[in-house]
Each structure stands twice: as C-alpha cells, then as structure tokens.
Amino acid sequence: MSGAHAAERASGGAPVRLTLPTLTAMVVGSMVGAGVFSLPSRFSESTGVAGALIAWVIAGTGMLMLAFVFQMLAVRRPDLDAGVYAYAKAGFGEYLGFFAAFGYWASACVGNVTYWVLIMSTLGALFPALGDGDTLLAVGLSSAGLWGFFLLVRRGVREATAINRVVTVAKLVPILVFVVLALFLLDPAVFADNLTGTADAGTLFDQVRGTMLVTVFVFLGVEGASVYSRHAARREDVGRATVLGFLSVFAVFASVTLVSYGIMPMEEIAALRQPSMAGVLAHAVGPWGTVFVSAGLIVSVLGAYLAWTLMAAEVLFVAARDDDMPRFLRRSNAADVPVPALVMTTALSQAVLVVTLFSEDAFDFALNMTSALTLIPFLLAALFAVKVARGPAAGAGAGASRGALAIAVLATAYTAFLLYAAGLKYVLVSLIVYAPATVLFVKVRREQGRRLFTPAELAVCAVSVAGAAAGVAALATGLITL
Template identity: 50%
Template structure:
C-alpha cells in the first residue's frame, strides 16, 4: 500500500480529530472559571454568544472547504489567499505559537491535577512539575516522529475514552440537581463581583475561545480526508456534540453548590465539584479522565502545530527547512521547533502567578488574528461572488455566516483587553524574523510587498515594545 493511501482519514477519524482537539484541559476548568465571573444567567448569555459565533465560524470553515478545495492547509492558507503574504504569515505564526502555548497549558493542568494528590507538584509550576513535564514533552515528541497515522489512531481511541468521565460527571450532577440552589445562584449568588452583566459575559469570552479551539482540526487535516465533503461534516458534528458537553459542565455545578464555593475551588474544578458531591472517589475518577483527555489533546495539538508550520514552509512562507519530512512522512523539523518552543514556555511558568490561566488566555488571544482573517476571507469571497457560479442559491446563507463570524471575532479582540493584546504583540513582533528569513532564502526584493504590510509590522513592533516595557515596570503582570 502506498504512503498516500495509508494517510487517508475517514469521517469518523476526522470527527474524532475535532472532538479530540476541542475536549482538552479547558472543559475541566469551566466550573470555577464561570463561577468566578458570573452566574447561570450570565453563563447562558455567554454560551449563546460563544456558541453562535463559533457556529458561524465553523460554517465559514465548511463552505470554504467546499468552495476552495485547493487551499488544503486550513487556517493559514485562507489568510494568505485573501490578504497577502505577510498577513498570511502572521496567521500561520499566531496559530502555531497559540498551539504551542496551549500545549503548555495542558502540562500545567496535568501537574496541577497531580498536585491534589502529590503536593510536590503544587499548582503545576514547581521545579519538579517542570522537570516531569519536560520528560513528557520529549516522550510524545519521539512517539509522533514514528508516524501521523499511528498518532491519529491513538487520538481516536483516547477521544472515546475521555468522554466517559465527562458524561458521568453530567449524569451524577443531574441526579444531585437542587432546584432551589440553582435559583439562588441564578443571578450570581453571594460574593459575586460587582460587575455589569456585559462585563461578566466579557470576562468569560477568552475561556470560551479556548474551549472551542480545535473546531478547525478537520480543516487543518483536510488533505488527509478520504472525501473532501467529510471536512465540513466532521467540523459540524464535533462542534454540536462538544458544545452540549461544555454548556452542561459549566451550568450543572450551580445546582449542587453555592457560586462562591465553586469560584474558590482549585483547578481542575470539575474534579473538586464531583468530590464535594460524591466524596473523594469523584476527584480521582475525574482526575484520571482529565489526564487521559489532556494527553490526548496534547497529541492532537502537537500534530496540528507541526502541520501548520510545515505547510507554511512548503508554501515558502516559513524557512524551507521546517517543511522537511522524515521517512514516516512526519514534518520532523517543524515538530522539533514546536517542542523546543513548548519546552521554553514550560520553563517560563515557574515565574507565573497563575500559570494555567495565563497560558489559557494567551492561547486564546493568539488565535484571534487567524480566526478573524478566516472570517474576513469568507466574507470577501461572498462579496465578490467568487465560486458562486455553482450553487448561487447558497450565497445569501453564506453571507450571513461570514458577516456574523467577522463581527464575533472583532468582539473577541475587544473582549481580550489591552493586556493580552500587548502580550501577543511581544510574540508577533520578534516572530517576523522567520518571515524575513524565508524571504531572504527566496532572494525576494524588499522586506514587504505592500505599504499596508509596513503598517501592520509597525503596529506589531510598537505593541511589542510597549508590552515588554509593561512587563519590566510591573504594569503588566503574569
């Protein structure tokens, strides 16, 4: 059998990729994250906005997969096609770095989970925790080097295994449901921050982005799909299923415990909630599920991160050495750089006050530029009527999807706030060195093709300088 046929993924495998990418560390942290920001009413509004916006973005991914089948690198390819080389590079770089930081959050949460049973791990950023995470990073690295198909199969098995404790958590809380407790918490309960409903909802936006990351997993792997139409179907199937799980996980704790108690729990708060309801075995049960879930998500995101970097190198938007593959068709050089970056961020968590929250929010904010550019490209395609010679009746529907996706991604940029936008600029600014390196390899004249690219670079550079100054002076804390 040829290597080409071995690499093809079924609809079930693609859907498992989406679910495996989305159900990672985020879902296990939802009870405390939401209880610290709002009550059930605010949570319902936040999920309506997040699910609605992300559904529209998923539909944009779906119609782009069908109408632009030649763009088979997903997130990054759409940005380059629509807006040019430098915005395309920023999309690829942001998505790649965001994936790396997301992988760091997984290791932090693994060690924080173990910290509930073994104090030496603390909140996931002690010296011992960093050393153990470092061993894990490189064990996964060498496993993935053995082949994508093998890793994709492991991800599918892990995806099935990790859904079980989440479903058990939901079922147990349904049985323990107390209507009077839910009513008492509905508007926020005692000890809620004195914030407007709008500010409460805004405070949850970055975590909702984090838990929805992975919705584009099938799009990134579209060139491995047995049938192109499976990419869109897998995206929607994964989205609907995971959204239902996340809404229930965040709302049901309000029906068994006071809001203030949930808000004060250690992460992973899903384990702590279940322990309060059924006793110590609940914490062990969810913790085991979390470890399986997070390791599976780490595997999926290591694959996605390396794939994005590799494709960008093959299209000459990253240095060409990162496009090389080993004998197992794995982008080895891209995987090496990805895991070196992950290693450096893991070490940096030692100096962080709340390493998990920092990595969660930074992962989310790094994805905003790529997601906005995908939505904007979809909107541009509809505006120009490009590809609508076939099935023109779908244009009005796609127009609505793309317009709402653009508005939603712009709202996310606003919701992120100045602190995380400046932290992202600290990464985007120096990251442009890879762009210059790639252009030099090609003997391209000039650093940028268009004047607007200079403006974008200038904004990133100024943001980088301001952000570094904020960190040095203590104005920005991590």
C-alpha cells in the same frame, strides 16, 4: 497529482487518507482537553447561571458561525490546505498569512503547556511538591512528557491518529458521567441561589465578557479537520467533521458548566483548585469523585495534547511547503511526519513551560494567552470568508450566496468582539510573541532572493513592533503582569 501529494512523494512519505469518523475525532479530540475540566470555577469566578446561559448562547452561535465558515471555505476553496493559515494568506497576502500561521502555531504550543500544567496540578493534590503545576519539579516532569510525546508522534501520523480515535472515546466517558451524576444530584435551591452573579461581579455585560476567553479556549480545535485537510479521503468530509464535532462538544461544555451551579454555591466553586470539575463531583459524591475525574482528565489532556501537537507541526510544514516558512521546515520523514516542525513545536512549548515558573497563575496565563494568540488568525479567516462569499460560487444560487455572506459577517463580528473582550493586556502580550516571528519571514524572503517587505507589509511590521515594544514596557513597569 496535487502539490500536497507531490510533496509527500518527494519527501519520501506515503500519502495518508483520513475518513469522516477520524476527522471528526480530530475535531472532538482537539476541543475536549484541559478547558472542560476548568469550566466550573472559571465561569463561577465571573458570572452566575444567567450570565453563563447568555455567554454560551453568544459563544455557541459565534463558534458555530466559524465552523460554518470553515465548512464553506473547505468546499469553495479546496485548493487551500492547512485551514486558518492558508485562508489568511489567500485573502490578505503573504505577510499577514505568515502572521496567521505563526500565531496559530504559537497558540497551539502555548495551549499544549496548559495540558501539562493541569496534569501536574491534578497530581499536586496527592503530591504537594507539584503545587499547582508551576513548581520546578512539575516543570521538570512536564518537560519529560513533552519530549516523550515528541518521540511518539515522530513514529507516524497513522499511528498517532489511530491512538487519538481511541483516546477521544475514552475521555468522553468521565465527562458524560459527571454531567449525568451532577444532573441527578442537582439541588434546585442551590441552582436558584446561583442564578445571578456576585455583588462585585459587575454588570451582566461585564460578567459575560469575563467568560469569553474561556469559551474561546475550550472551542479551539473547531478548525482541526480544516488544518489537516490535505490528508482527507474526501474533501467534503472536512466541513462535515467540523460541524459534527462542534455540535457534539458544545452540548457537553454547556452542560458541564450549568449542572455545576446546582451542586455548590458559586463562591465555593470559584475557590476550587484546578481541575475544578473534580472538586464539584467530590462535593456531590465524596472523595472518589476526585479520583474519577482526575483519571479522566489525564486521559483527556494527553489525547488533546497529541491532536494539538499534530496540528501545530502540520501548520509549519504546509507553510514551509508553500514557501512561507524557512525551507528546513518542509522536510518530513518516511512516516509522513514533519520532524523539523515537530522539533520546533516541542521547543516552543518547552520555553513557555519555563515561563510559567514566573507567572502568578500558570494555568490561567497559558489559557488566556492561547485564546488571545488565536484570535488574529480566526479574524483573518472570517474576513477571507466574507470575500469568498461575495464572489460567485459554482452551483450556488443567490440565496445560498447571501446565506454564506451572512454567516461570514456574523463570524467576523464575533471574532472582533472576542478581541475586545480579551482586553489590551493580552493583545499586547500576543504582539510580543508575534513581532519577533518576522525574523523567520525575512529568512524566507532572503532564501528566495526577493525584496524583504512591500510598503504595506512594512506598515504591518511597524504596527506589530510598536505593539510589542508597548507590551514589553508595560510588563517592565508593572502596568501588566503575567
């Protein structure tokens, strides 16, 4: 019996086995959420058709490399559960592994906030008191939704993943209908006018760079099957689900972006309130387009929220089970749900919801923060893949090893470019989130009666604290704003 299974038995939970279709649905369900409904305006703010095509080629290639990385690591290192976190720890030690676990978990919590903000913004078109999802009433209703889903997920993993399969199918329908209708109604003249960016958009490189955090956000979840690997019926299904889910979603995301340029001038698309997909369709077919997309959005976002809540709690649980998070987080109930980790996940999302009351643009802030928090865990996973690819692989020839190394290097280069594209603002704000997490690391070491930091770990801690201090100072002086 494996360590994961033993932990499940010891905690009173029954093992849960997920098949290839269910794992693929987890990947698709994780990626298709709030982001796709915001793509038209987010891209139009930065670039035209040409820049969008280049951005999707870069993002698609880079994320495909990351998908292949997770596929390769699932096969070559089947002993590692919880994906991103486990890979960082195995490659670079306990402290950076802890940071990856915390950062990935925090990004999921912040990402969950974007879902509630977008739902309230959508309903705000009918109920002005909800505003753009950042009013006191909107935050109150979102908070009720947060804790309602907590009660649902607490009932059990089997029940939650079964709901996710149904929701994944349901939410794809309105998105695909949007693409088909927009393609049928596409105006070639409008599309041609939107070919290049606006005069003040900067160079083509600047335009493409401006879209990168958006593409990161919409592709978050590509690692979904890897995070839930301890529940896979067959280990090889983890990698297959990752690639299948990614390719399906990539085609949908690129299509949604490009067909929108043929419906309205890009300046008008950029000015639309979120969800901008609703505004584009309403312009093409009338008011019913808003209702249609809004209904699809609510189903889609709630499904993605469910998937991300499951994954966020799973990361904390597995990290605690491996003695990298405090012991109280390793407890699970009879339904195999890590309840303390679930409580902590919901609580952080609640805290970020409150912060949105003080941000200039609640949705954009939460979206960009989610992307930035994820980049460090992704970079560490890609670097670990480079180390694994350079080593011997059972049954793999020299050509296969060289191919795996090339994929890992490309994934690393892409993730490093994303950090550059994010800019100093979001790197510093991310460190404000990362640095205090060291308190949990210290608690773990004290529980184990071990030395708090090695010299290398102390150096990493010093860098993170210095970055967090710089971020706080920049916020206090107004050099950066939320």
